[in-house]
Amino acid sequence: MEKGFVENGFIIDLSSANNTTQLVFELSSIMEHPDVKGKRVCLKLGSIDLKQSQLLSIKALIESMEASIAFIDTLSEQTEASAVSLGIMVSKISNDELPMIVCDSADKEIKPEPVEVKEAIQEEAPCEIGKTVEVHADIPTPSSPIETIEGVEDVYEEETTRELAEIIPAEHFDSDFEKLATSEGLISEEASKYILLDTGDVLPEGAEENSVNTETMPTLYINQTLRSGQTVSYEGNILIIGDAHPGSEIVATGDITVWGILGGIAHAGSQGNITSKVRALKLNAIQLRIAGLYARRNDTLNVPYVQKTNEFTPEEAQIEDGKIVIYKKLRRD
C-alpha cells in the first residue's frame, strides 16, 4: 500500500449491506458529507456480488462527489473480477492504517444491540490507535430504532480524524427528519407540497397482499439523465444516477431512488405495493404516485422548466395512513 493513499483517504465499510440498493443508499448518505470531497476512498464491500456496470455506477457516484476510489476490499469473486476489468485496485484493508467509517445497514433486523455496537467498535479499532469514527449514515425513518453511540467520543484522540468525519449524536436523527407535508394538506393546503388527486377508481384491488418487502426486489441501475418523454419501467426498484427531467416517467413495482433532481412523474409500487417509497436528492416531481395514491405538486410550486440547483435537500415520500407523507432531511449547517 502506498503511503499517499493513507494520508488522504478513509475506509467506508459497507459490508453490512445485504443488497445493492441498500449499499448505494448507504454509500450516498456517507458521500453527502462535505469532508468526503477530494479524498481517496477505500470501499469495504463484504461478500456482495457486483457486476461491472454496478461497480462503474458506484465509481461514478463517488467521482461525482469529487472523491476517488483508492481500492476495494471484497470477499466476492464476481466483484473482484468487475474491479479488475475496471482497473480498480483490489486489496485487503488493514484497520489500523486508515480512519474508518462504519456503516450500519438499514435493515432493522440485523442491527446489533447498543452494547454490542460499542464492543464491536473496540474490537475493530483499539482505543490506542484511536482513528475509528462511527457515522450512522443510514437514513432511518422516525419509527426505526436508533442505537445510542455514547462513549464513542472517547475514542477520539487526533484532531485530524475529527475533520474527516464528525459524530452525529443519535438523538439528532429524530429532529433531522421533519415531516414536511402530506398530500392531503395536513398542515394547510397552501403550505402542503403535494395534494392528493381524486382519481376515482385508480386504486388497485388487494394492495395489501401485494406489499412485499422492496428490499428483496431486484434493482435497475440507470446512469443517465432522463429527459422529457423518456419512460423507465421495471419490475423491482429503480435507481437513477442523474436527473429526471419534467415530462419523464419512472414506473417501478418497488422503490424509486433518484440521485439527482426528480422533476417528472414517479410511480413507485405500481402494482399496488404500499410499502414502496420515492426518494430523491431534490424531490420536485410534477406528480408523485405510490401504489394507488396519486398526488400532484402544489400549484404554488408549479415551475414548468427544469430548476437545476446545487442545494440538495434529500426527501423521501411514503404512504402513511392512506396519505402520502414526505420526510425531509434537514441540512446539518
Next chain:
Amino acid sequence: MTGRVIVITSGKGGVGKTTTSANIGTALAKDGYKVVLIDTDLGLRNLDLLLGLENRIVYTIVDVIEERCKLKQALVKDKKNPNLSLLAAAQTRDKTAVNAEQLKEICDTLKEENDFVLVDCPAGIEQGFQNAVAGASEAIVVTTPEMSAIRDADRIIGLLEAKEEIKNYKLLLNRVRPSLIRSNEMMSVDDVVEILSCPLVGIIPEDTGIITSTNKGEPIVNDENSFAGKAYRNVAKRILGEEVPFLDLDEPKGFMAKIKDVFAKLKAKV
C-alpha cells in the same frame, strides 16, 4: 347539443398554435361556453403547460384510445374555469399511437356535450396533422408576417381546401409588430391577407407578456390590461359571430394617446 369542432393549425412550428388554442379556449369558456381543448401534439405536448395543468394529468388521449380509461376520466378541468377542460397528449408516445378515425370518434363524442372542441394541431403536414384535422369542421390557420410562415400557411390552406369535412377556414395573424410595418420592414396585414386570399379572424400584436404568461401557466386573456389578451378576446367574439373591429394597429398615435389618457386619469385620481 352539437358543438363546433375547430382545428388550430399552421404548418410551421413556433408561430403560436398552442398559445392561440389556450387563449381562445379560455376566452370562450369565460363567456360561459363549454369548451374542450384537445392536444394532438403527441410526444411534444405543451398545451398543459400553458394552462398550468401539467400536475393534474393522470390519463392522456392515448389511454382513452387504448381503453385504459373512460373519456370523461381523461378530461382535466381548468383551475379557474369549470367550463374549460383539457384532453392531454401523451408525452411518452409518438404520433403513430393514434389514427385519424380514432380522433374523429373522440371529437364526435366530445361535441355532443360541449359547445366548442378546439384541436391543437402539431407542426408539419404528416400524420399528426391528418389526425388533428380528421374530426374538425372548421379551421383557424395561424401565421406570422414572415415569408416562411406564410409559405407554410399557404400549403396548409391548400390541404384544408382538399378536405371535404372542413367547411370554413380563417386566418389568424400572430406576432404583428406595428412599428416594423410602419418602417416597411414587415409585411402589413393587408399584404398577408392578399397573398393568402383567406378571410381574417384576428390580428394579435407581439407582446412580451405572452412569454411570462406561458412560463406562469396562465393564459394572457385572463390579464385584462394586456393588448394581446384583448386581441384574443376579440377573436373569440368573432368566432361567436359578433362583428368586432380589428384592433387599430396602423394608428399607433391613437394607441399612445389612449395610454396618455390612462396616465392622465391616474394623475387626476392621485
